[in-house]
Amino acid sequence: GAVPEARLRGSSSAGPRSRPAPGGAPNATQAPGSCFEWASLLDPYPWPHVRSFDSWDALLVQLRSPEGLRRTSEQMRAHNREVRGELARAWAGILGRAARHAPT
Numbered sequence: 284g285a286v287p288e289a290r291l292r293g294s295s296s297a298g299p300r301s302r303p304a305p306g307g308a309p310n311a312t313q314a315p316g317s318c319f320e321w322a323s324l325l326d327p328y329p330w331p332h333v334r335s336f337d338s339w340d341a342l343l344v345q346l347r348s349p350e351g352l353r354r355t356s357e358q359m360r361a362h363n364r365e366v367r368g369e370l371a372r373a374w375a376g377i378l379g380r381a382a383r384h385a386p387t
Contacts, residue, residue: 332358 328335332355336342345351 330359331362 334345334355336345
């Protein structure tokens, strides 16, 4: 099927765009545009609280703020606890259902 519009704008790393890459197929390692085509689709940090920067100066400002880094770390830790709890509950349900249907 067609790739949803959001993916065409590069908001997902789900795969190649539905149109050909500049300079050839997106998997052609020798095609000059293929790496740029794939890079435009990258969204390597979909998690909340990941800090980004658009210049070296912006990075240095963030690194010089220990309170900001500490707050980010606390937010990430809280999010991870929440996700871990959700996963534990989901797997408990899955394993419980599997145990109820297991042969005796």
